[in-house]
Amino acid sequence: MVNGDPAPERIPEALAAPRAGRSLPLVWIVPAVALAIGGWLAVSTWLERGPVVEIHFRTAEGLQAGKTRIKYKDVDVGHIGEISLAADLTGIVATAHLGKGTDKLLVEDTRFWVVRPRISGSTVSGLQTLLSGNYVALDVGKSTQRRRLFIGLEQPPAFTTDAPGRQLTLRSEDIGSLDIGSPVYYRRLQVGQVAAYALEGDGKAVKVTIFINAPYDRFVSAASRFWHASGIDVALDADGVRVKTESLVSLAVGGIAFATPFEEAEPAPITSDMLFELYRSQTLAFKSPDRIADSYVLVFNQSVRGLQPGAPVDFRGIVVGEVAAIHTQYDPQNERISIPVEIRIYPERFTSRLRGGAPKSGRLGKDGKFVARLVDRGLRAQLRTASLLTGQLYVALDFFPDAPRARLDLAQSPPELPTTPSTLEDLHATLVSLANKLERVPLEQMAADFTRTLQSVDSLARRLDTELAPEARATLAEMRKTLSEATKTMGDASRTFGAAEKSLAPDSALFAELQDAAREFARTAQSLRTLADYLERNPQALLRGKSADTP
Amino acid sequence: MSAAAAELGLLACGTCGLVSRAPAAPAAACPRCRTRLAFRKPASIAHCWAYLVAAMVLYVPANTLPIMYTSSLFGSSEDTIMSGVLFLWESGSWYLALIVFVASIVVPLVKLIALAALLVSVQLGWRSRRAERARLYRLIESIGRWSMLDIFVVALLVALVQLTALAAVRAGPAAPAFGAVVVLTMAAAQSFDPRLIWDGERRPRA
Numbered sequence: 001m002v003n004g005d006p007a008p009e010r011i012p013e014a015l016a017a018p019r020a021g022r023s024l025p026l027v028w029i030v031p032a033v034a035l036a037i038g039g040w041l042a043v044s045t046w047l048e049r050g051p052v053v054e055i056h057f058r059t060a061e062g063l064q065a066g067k068t069r070i071k072y073k074d075v076d077v078g079h080i081g082e083i084s085l086a087a088d089l090t091g092i093v094a095t096a097h098l099g100k101g102t103d104k105l106l107v108e109d110t111r112f113w114v115v116r117p118r119i120s121g122s123t124v125s126g127l128q129t130l131l132s133g134n135y136v137a138l139d140v141g142k143s144t145q146r147r148r149l150f151i152g153l154e155q156p157p158a159f160t161t162d163a164p165g166r167q168l169t170l171r172s173e174d175i176g177s178l179d180i181g182s183p184v185y186y187r188r189l190q191v192g193q194v195a196a197y198a199l200e201g202d203g204k205a206v207k208v209t210i211f212i213n214a215p216y217d218r219f220v221s222a223a224s225r226f227w228h229a230s231g232i233d234v235a236l237d238a239d240g241v242r243v244k245t246e247s248l249v250s251l252a253v254g255g256i257a258f259a260t261p262f263e264e265a266e267p268a269p270i271t272s273d274m275l276f277e278l279y280r281s282q283t284l285a286f287k288s289p290d291r292i293a294d295s296y297v298l299v300f301n302q303s304v305r306g307l308q309p310g311a312p313v314d315f316r317g318i319v320v321g322e323v324a325a326i327h328t329q330y331d332p333q334n335e336r337i338s339i340p341v342e343i344r345i346y347p348e349r350f351t352s353r354l355r356g357g358a359p360k361s362g363r364l365g366k367d368g369k370f371v372a373r374l375v376d377r378g379l380r381a382q383l384r385t386a387s388l389l390t391g392q393l394y395v396a397l398d399f400f401p402d403a404p405r406a407r408l409d410l411a412q413s414p415p416e417l418p419t420t421p422s423t424l425e426d427l428h429a430t431l432v433s434l435a436n437k438l439e440r441v442p443l444e445q446m447a448a449d450f451t452r453t454l455q456s457v458d459s460l461a462r463r464l465d466t467e468l469a470p471e472a473r474a475t476l477a478e479m480r481k482t483l484s485e486a487t488k489t490m491g492d493a494s495r496t497f498g499a500a501e502k503s504l505a506p507d508s509a510l511f512a513e514l515q516d517a518a519r520e521f522a523r524t525a526q527s528l529r530t531l532a533d534y535l536e537r538n539p540q541a542l543l544r545g546k547s548a549d550t551p
Numbered sequence: 552m553s554a555a556a557a558e559l560g561l562l563a564c565g566t567c568g569l570v571s572r573a574p575a576a577p578a579a580a581c582p583r584c585r586t587r588l589a590f591r592k593p594a595s596i597a598h599c600w601a602y603l604v605a606a607m608v609l610y611v612p613a614n615t616l617p618i619m620y621t622s623s624l625f626g627s628s629e630d631t632i633m634s635g636v637l638f639l640w641e642s643g644s645w646y647l648a649l650i651v652f653v654a655s656i657v658v659p660l661v662k663l664i665a666l667a668a669l670l671v672s673v674q675l676g677w678r679s680r681r682a683e684r685a686r687l688y689r690l691i692e693s694i695g696r697w698s699m700l701d702i703f704v705v706a707l708l709v710a711l712v713q714l715t716a717l718a719a720v721r722a723g724p725a726a727p728a729f730g731a732v733v734v735l736t737m738a739a740a741q742s743f744d745p746r747l748i749w750d751g752e753r754r755p756r757a
Contacts, residue, residue, distance in 0.1 A: 011561065011571060013572045014574050014588050016575070017588075027598045028601050030735070031604035034605030034606070035604075038728070041724055045616060067628055
């Protein structure tokens with residue numbers, strides 16, 4: 001106690017209390033727990049950190065640093081952290097922060113693209129991004145090589161790497177109305193879509209990459225033919241006018257159709273670098289591919305008006321070639337002008353495909369000897385009118401055994417195939433000779449003879465009229481009488497039959513009686529049989545009468 | 552003339568305010584309300600340090616981790632306190648940004664630093680600027696709860712914005728950490744005995 005308290009006695013003394021337990025160690029649990037929590041948060045955050053990659057895009061359109069998400073199969077796997085211009089100013093570099101465990105997504109052929117609302121001819125995609133904002137989608141590749149730098153796609157790929165199916169490359173003269181996503185049809189069923197297209201290096205053709213979805217990809221074989229399915233195919237043939245189109249969609253946005261010719265017994269497997277031809281139409285696609293062409297020259301001694309390069313060369317109705325060129329030639333030595341017509345014949349079209357199996361490798365006219373033999377047997381070329389309306393001509397090959405003999409000069413290149421005048425010319429010649437013959441016919445004498453014959457026929461008819469007619473009339477009257485009598489007899493017979501039928505009807509009295517009688521008869525027969533049986537077993541009954549029943 | 556109550560052997564009850572003389576026993580209790588009495592809060596500095604260290608530790612995740620996940624039709628985002636401030640600043644609401652920045656970042660930081668400074672000064676027995684230090688302590692005590700603003704906002708949003716498909720707000724890991732920081736700094740401020748500032752004042756001030 002300190003002396004000099006102001007009023008110590010008025011201040012109450014505090015109560016004595018037991019010593020409080022030391023709380024010092026306990027309170028240090030608080031920072032320990034805080035440290036543990038903080039450490040755990042730090043560690044878990046650090047562990048959650050995934051890889052950081054850079055993606056190059058052409059523009060940052062629709063991308064927002066720190067906001068734009070990265071999705072794989074619509075699962076959020078990360079976000080775009082920063083966006084900066086590329087060093088060479090050709091595009092932008094988006095730094096993508098991906099979640100934990102996404103390392104295996106980031107391989108050599110992984111593709112990134114921005115999902116934005118897109119409306120193309122046949123497809124509308126990414127509409128949800130109108131509300132949710134654009135996002136970056138990725139498609140995981142198949143490579144195992146890890147990568148940290150990617151080039152983003154400008155267009156979303158038409159199919160993802162893990163989509164089952166098959167990718168094919170087609171070569172086309174032009175792109176037509178195709179676009180990415182245009183449908184691919186097989187038997188008018190959509191089985192795939194156009195994935196990409198690019199001009200070939202030399203600019204002469206377009207390479208179209210299509211994707212056939214499983215399970216339809218097994219209908220594609222090395223023999224499959226592809227054609228543009230856009231537009232309408234109008235054909236006029238023996239069946240009338242036919243309008244063909246794949247579907248209304250393909251009519252509007254274009255498309256590709258394919259089919260596999262049935263004769264291919266064993267479709268060859270498709271190699272990955274196989275290039276298919278994309279034909280302009282189905283007809284063209286199914287034309288046999290003409291890899292070999294033999295040229296011949298035909299010289300006609302008539303007008304070739306109506307014959308055009310590209311006109312068909314036909315062998316008994318089958319197109320086997322076409323007219324390549326029509327020239328005029330002046331031969332100064334003989335002072336003659338001739339019109340050599342150059343034709344191309346595709347010998348493969350002569351190859352038999354009907355027998356099945358692979359077409360025989362035999363080829364018409366490889367050395368020309370075979371054709372020479374055919375010429376010996378009368379093979380000739382002839383100009384024929386394809387259409388009387390338009391006057392179009394075509395070249396026909398056929399056998400004319402009666403034609404004057406000719407030889408195929410194999411030394412000449414191209415060899416000259418002998419020709420024969422066209423049927424129209426033939427007809428003309430025949431008509432002239434016919435007219436000459438007709439002139440020599442004695443027409444007046446023939447007319448006089450004819451008149452005389454007619455007169456004798458007339459007199460004969462008159463005699464028949466006077467002599468034969470009355471007798472025939474009497475005979476006819478008698479016949480009519482006989483016939484009426486026969487009719488009466490028939491009526492009687494019919495009546496008799498009717499009565500018989502009525503009496504035999506199932507509900508007639510006679511029928512019932514007959515049935516009763518038959519039943520009675522059956523009963524009598526039965527008792528007779530019983531009697532006979534009894535007598536057989538007991539012959540003495542005949543003498544003694546029926547004995548009492550004995551067992 | 553002034554003398555410390557402890558030097559006079561007097562105890563003040565923190566609950567009912569009664570002043571009493573210290574008994575001979577090692578511990579004392581208020582004769583009126585039975586509150587345990589001591590000259591200084593027992594182990595004040597140790598308690599204060601413990602809470603302060605815990606608050607410092609949790610201050611880091613509270614500011615670096617996202618405090619709120621927002622997902623809506625228009626995409627989802629996660630926000631840290633600082634990104635929220637920046638967003639407000641960039642969108643033109645600089646006054647709101649200032650409020651959030653002060654309440655959520657400056658105040659807790661000031662509290663942590665100030666408390667640490669007070670503790671160090673008391674432990675080293677500094678004698679200068681006692682009045683300023685006392686004022687600092689009063690300031691810390693009074694602004695302690697302001698920082699709960701953020702937590703209230705997050706708690707309200709999480710509870711209210713649950714429109715399943717349209718929008719949803721979830722609290723991030725920083726929210727509990729931040730709440731813990733606020734609570735711990737308040738506890739630290741509570742456990743600090745400001746009388747320690749004045750201890751060691753041998754001579755009455757002029």
